[in-house]
Amino acid sequence: MAVPTTPTGIDEATLVAQAREGDTQAFAELVRRYEGKIFRLAQHVTNNREDAEDVLQETFMKAYEHLDQFQGNSKFYTWIVRIAVNQALMKLRRRKADKSVSMDETIDTGEDTIVREIAAWGEDPEQRFSRQELGEILDTAIQSLEPPYRSVFVLRDIDDLSTEETAEALNLSVPAVKSRLLRARLQLREKLSRYFKRKGDDAFAYL
Amino acid sequence: MTPLLTCKEFLRELSDYLDESLDAEIRAKLEKHITECPNCWVIADTTRKTIQIYKGMEPYPIPDDVQDRLMKALEKKIAAREG
Numbered sequence: 606m607a608v609p610t611t612p613t614g615i616d617e618a619t620l621v622a623q624a625r626e627g628d629t630q631a632f633a634e635l636v637r638r639y640e641g642k643i644f645r646l647a648q649h650v651t652n653n654r655e656d657a658e659d660v661l662q663e664t665f666m667k668a669y670e671h672l673d674q675f676q677g678n679s680k681f682y683t684w685i686v687r688i689a690v691n692q693a694l695m696k697l698r699r700r701k702a703d704k705s706v707s708m709d710e711t712i713d714t715g716e717d718t719i720v721r722e723i724a725a726w727g728e729d730p731e732q733r734f735s736r737q738e739l740g741e742i743l744d745t746a747i748q749s750l751e752p753p754y755r756s757v758f759v760l761r762d763i764d765d766l767s768t769e770e771t772a773e774a775l776n777l778s779v780p781a782v783k784s785r786l787l788r789a790r791l792q793l794r795e796k797l798s799r800y801f802k803r804k805g806d807d808a809f810a811y812l
Numbered sequence: 813m814t815p816l817l818t819c820k821e822f823l824r825e826l827s828d829y830l831d832e833s834l835d836a837e838i839r840a841k842l843e844k845h846i847t848e849c850p851n852c853w854v855i856a857d858t859t860r861k862t863i864q865i866y867k868g869m870e871p872y873p874i875p876d877d878v879q880d881r882l883m884k885a886l887e888k889k890i891a892a893r894e895g
Contacts, residue, residue, distance in 0.1 A: 629890050633883075640882065641871035658878050662885045669889060720823070723851050726858050731865050743869060762866050768831075787827040794855070794862040801861070 621681050625672050632672075636665050639682060642764060643689050649759045650693035652748055653700075660696060664689040683766065687774045690756065697752060720791065722798040730801035746796040750789055757782055758789035817845045822852050830860050 615634070623631035640661065647660035667688050668675075675684050731739050747755055760771040761782070772782045822845050828834045829842050846853040874882075 632890075633886075636882070636886065640879070641874050644874045644878065645871040658881070661874075661878065662882055665882065665886060666889050669886065669893075720855055723854050724858075725854050726861055730861065739865075740869070740872075743866060758866075762863050763869065765867070768833075783827060787824075790827060790830075790859050790862060791823075791855075793866075794859045797862055797865070798858060801858070 617681050618677070621672075621675065621677070625675075632669060635668075635681065639685060640665070642682075643685060646686065646689055646759055646764060647693050649747055649763075650690065650752070650756050651696050652752075652755075653696070656693070656696040656700075660689055660692045663692045667692075679770070683770050683774070686760065686764065686766065686770075690760070690774045694756075720795070722795050722802070724798055724802035726798070726801045727803045730803075734800070742797070742800055746793050749796065750792055754785050754789035754792065757785040758793065761786050762790070817841050819845075819849060819852055822846075822849070823855070826856060826859060829856070830863065 615631075617635070617638075620631045620635050620638075624635060643664055644657060644661045647657035647664075648654065651657050651660060664685055668685050675681065734742065747758065750758065756775055757771060757777075760766045760774055761768065766774065768779055768782050768786075771777075771786075772779050775782070777785075822842060825834065825838060825842055829839065834842070846856055
């Protein structure tokens with residue numbers, strides 16, 4: 606397990622088949638392939654570094670334990686995402702019980718989507734920032750979303766799951782995923798406008 | 813003559829529009845709307861850019877200590893199973 610010898614070019618299905626037959630190197634390769642994305646997902650959903658690390662470990666432990674239950678009719682990644690999301694939501698619920706985190710998910714089901722900022726952005730507005738600055742801006746914006754919006758956005762737009770896969774992972778209906786995604790996107794757009802709007806469009810840019 | 817879209821209706825369809833998952837008829841209506849409504853054009857354009865910027869973000873490599881603990885936990889698990 607500690608020594609990586611599996612070549613990285615092997616396709617996912619082959620690795621999964623090998624891992625199911627007890628090849629721990631193949632499983633280690635699957636872990637290496639997805640650990641970064643699972644850790645990021647866990648951090649986004651839990652908003653807590655310690656919880657995210659627990660989720661990361663629990664996800665791969667459970668995946669290893671239940672590998673024989675993986676049907677192969679969804680992608681392996683989608684399958685572990687589902688495990689990770691479940692673990693992460695459990696952490697959130699536990700914190701809610703601790704009352705240390707407010708999880709009052711007042712989902713506004715109204716169809717109004719609030720748009721306050723209407724300023725055009727330049728082309729490639731992110732180029733104005735260093736990679737690190739950009740990472741911080743994007744992370745902060747996501748963290749400020751309510752958990753139900755955050756999870757949907759992360760799965761759909763960062764992890765690139767389909768609407769149906771996102772619905773399955775979060776145990777939501779497809780319309781619920783769509784309406785939360787729209788709100789998440791509009792809220793993030795609003796938050797990012799502060800940084801990305803064209804300089805000339807800001808009345809106070811000269812200050 | 814089909815009725816014109818309001819901005820509110822446009823916004824409601826925005827996600828599906830950006831995901832290109834709308835059928836041609838409603839898509840054409842939205843496209844007509846943004847040629848005539850500068851505000852909705854800006855919202856569609858900046859929302860599209862928001863999504864693109866996030867999609868382009870690679871995850872940070874996981875910290876070494878986190879990686880170490882993960883691998884140790886898995887090794888232990890595997891050893892326990894193999895008995």
